[in-house]
Amino acid sequence: MLWQHGGVHVGHPAIRALRAAVFAAGCVLASAALHVLVGGGGMRPGGLAAATAAIWAGAYLLAGRRREWPELLALCAVCQYGLHQLFSGASPVSPVFSSGHEHGPGLAMPMIHLAAAMCSSW
Numbered sequence: 001m002l003w004q005h006g007g008v009h010v011g012h013p014a015i016r017a018l019r020a021a022v023f024a025a026g027c028v029l030a031s032a033a034l035h036v037l038v039g040g041g042g043m044r045p046g047g048l049a050a051a052t053a054a055i056w057a058g059a060y061l062l063a064g065r066r067r068e069w070p071e072l073l074a075l076c077a078v079c080q081y082g083l084h085q086l087f088s089g090a091s092p093v094s095p096v097f098s099s100g101h102e103h104g105p106g107l108a109m110p111m112i113h114l115a116a117a118m119c120s121s122w
Contacts (some may be wrong), residue, residue, distance in 0.1 A: 011064055020059035023120070028052045031080060031116045035087045038108040043087055051086055055079055072121035079120070080113040 028051050036042050043051070062075065 016060055016063045020056045020063055023059045024052045024056035027055055027076070027079065027116070027120045028083065030119070031083045031113065032087060034112045034116055035084065035109070038112045040084075040087050040109065041089065047086060051083060054082075069121060073117060076117040076121040077114070080117040084109070084113050 028048060032043055032048060058075075058079070067075075
């Protein structure tokens with residue numbers, strides 16, 4: 001079922017694209033900032049653009065129907081895991097700078113990405 005607001009369907013491709021763009025930009029930028037805040041490295045602009053494009057594509061494809069919060073949380077957690085891997089240099093895209101040390105096995109990094117997933121899914 002598609003929702004309507006003022007005669008325009010929320011599932012209309014242009015509206016879906018705009019919603020996906022806002023979600024992807026907010027999700028990636030918040031995640032990158034929080035990742036750096038807890039001791040991770042930053043990303044090159046090209047890496048951020050690639051991450052934003054990938055999340056936009058996923059959000060666009062999944063925005064065709066209403067999804068409940070638990071499903072959104074699971075999808076956002078998967079995105080956050082991927083972003084963490086990308087930001088940590090586990091991908092071919094290398095970080096633009098390093099914080100001078102690797103983040104350790106503590107809980108700060110997983111908790112910050114979980115918080116980002118929770119906020120993104122909300």
